[in-house]
Amino acid sequence: MSKRSLEKEENSNRPAKEPKKHWSLGLVESMKDPKLIYKETKNIIVIKDKYPKAKIHYLVLPREEISSIFKLNKSHLDLLEEFGSVFNTIKEEHDCELRAGFHAVPSMHRLHMHVISTDMNSPCLKTKIHWNSFTTSFFILYEDLINNLTKDGCIEKMSNETHKSLMSTPLKCNQCSFEPKNMPQLKQHLLIHIK
DNA sequence: GTTCTAGAAC
DNA sequence: GTTCTAGAAC
Numbered sequence A: 001m002s003k004r005s006l007e008k009e010e011n012s013n014r015p016a017k018e019p020k021k022h023w024s025l026g027l028v029e030s031m032k033d034p035k036l037i038y039k040e041t042k043n044i045i046v047i048k049d050k051y052p053k054a055k056i057h058y059l060v061l062p063r064e065e066i067s068s069i070f071k072l073n074k075s076h077l078d079l080l081e082e083f084g085s086v087f088n089t090i091k092e093e094h095d096c097e098l099r100a101g102f103h104a105v106p107s108m109h110r111l112h113m114h115v116i117s118t119d120m121n122s123p124c125l126k127t128k129i130h131w132n133s134f135t136t137s138f139f140i141l142y143e144d145l146i147n148n149l150t151k152d153g154c155i156e157k158m159s160n161e162t163h164k165s166l167m168s169t170p171l172k173c174n175q176c177s178f179e180p181k182n183m184p185q186l187k188q189h190l191l192i193h194i195k
Numbered sequence B, C: 001g002t003t004c005t006a007g008a009a010c
Helices: A024-032 A074-092 A128-134 A142-152 A162-165 A183-193
Strands: A037-040 A044-048 A057-062 A098-103 A112-116 A138-141
Touching: A037 A057, A057 A074, A074 A098, A074 A112, A074 A142, A098 A142, A128 A138, A128 A162, A128 A183, A138 A183
Parallel strands: none
Antiparallel strands: A037 A044, A044 A057, A057 A112, A098 A112, A098 A138
């Protein structure tokens, strides 16, 4: 008698034919989820980050299928100008300091600009990589990206060496000179900066 | 991107 | 013994 292998479907309600999508397409899926959409315009959708790394954390994405910052050229400057307008609008709607920028090495598909508050106070902020991806030059500020694109006509890829080096940067508070020993100590320390 | 967890660090 | 980090995930 042959042994029947068990189906390894995560969701048994979903038709088995539907292939499981790769995690890196998660943002494209999230853009379709009304529960996650914060606001939208003709060319842009703003969603709430599913794993926010601060009290406020949104993602600004184009409806156009631009996979990452590396597909950008000068023809996209108008679209990016709209990113800036959306950022200004979001700032008007919030009482806290907000920063806008892009990860130098994005993990997820679809060009996305992070709009994140400086408190960095969130249960989803867990690792050194999380921290360094928002507090080192791995985080390309919106204005810097515009300047680089205007100057070079494209966004240069970061070398693996630079990437590795930035991710292993020793922890340092983003609001003072404190250098915590580890992540729990950093997270505890961040609380003193909350008004 | 997150989850899980082995083993390093304490 | 417990806390914490960091690498694999087919």
